[in-house]
Amino acid sequence: MSDEFETVRAAPDQVKPRSGLSLRARAVGLLSRREHSRVELTRKLSAHAQSPEELNALLEALVKEGWQSDQRFVQGFVHRKAGQQGLAKIAQELTQQGIEATQVAQVRLELKDSELERAQSVWQKKFSANGPPQNTTEYARQGRFLASRGFSHEVIHRVLKHPPEFEC
Numbered sequence: 542m543s544d545e546f547e548t549v550r551a552a553p554d555q556v557k558p559r560s561g562l563s564l565r566a567r568a569v570g571l572l573s574r575r576e577h578s579r580v581e582l583t584r585k586l587s588a589h590a591q592s593p594e595e596l597n598a599l600l601e602a603l604v605k606e607g608w609q610s611d612q613r614f615v616q617g618f619v620h621r622k623a624g625q626q627g628l629a630k631i632a633q634e635l636t637q638q639g640i641e642a643t644q645v646a647q648v649r650l651e652l653k654d655s656e657l658e659r660a661q662s663v664w665q666k667k668f669s670a671n672g673p674p675q676n677t678t679e680y681a682r683q684g685r686f687l688a689s690r691g692f693s694h695e696v697i698h699r700v701l702k703h704p705p706e707f708e709c
Contacts, residue, residue, distance in 0.1 A: 564590055565599060567586060568586055577614060578611055579600055579604075583596060611640055627693065628652050656696050661704075661705040667683075668683055672704075674701055
């Protein structure tokens with residue numbers, strides 16, 4: 542039976558190269574899976590573009606046609622990340638994605654009020670079985686975890702001093 546499989550398999554030199562997709566088809570394919578920032582699309586498509594001018598023209602057309610929107614990207618990104626990450630990490634990642642400072646500032650304002658509740662939720666998922674920190678080593682470990690998620694030191698201190706499940 543293994544002989545049958547060997548005859549069906551084509552030799553590597555006999556495989557036809559896949560026809561290349563147009564730059565527009567690649568962009569629409571990426572955008573149909575999820576939202577991408579303009580910077581992210583530029584990075585992913587630059588290897589397939591004939592010139593930077595061609596890529597910029599395509600990106601402008603995609604924006605005009607409603608295929609690409611940094612605002613939609615920000616909304617989706619914040620929706621996915623807000624439950625697991627703090628304000629600092631979300632803002633940093635948005636900045637790395639090339640989102641304008643005004644949009645990042647708006648996100649900061651929107652998320653600031655829920656920062657404590659989100660940090661408490663993250664702490665509960667990770668540490669509620671162990672309970673509040675009993676010594677400085679545990680306090681530092683839990684604090685580093687929350688800090689790595691992008692929560693502010695003030696919020697971390699409030700969560701660890703008065704854990705949500707153990708409040709009076």
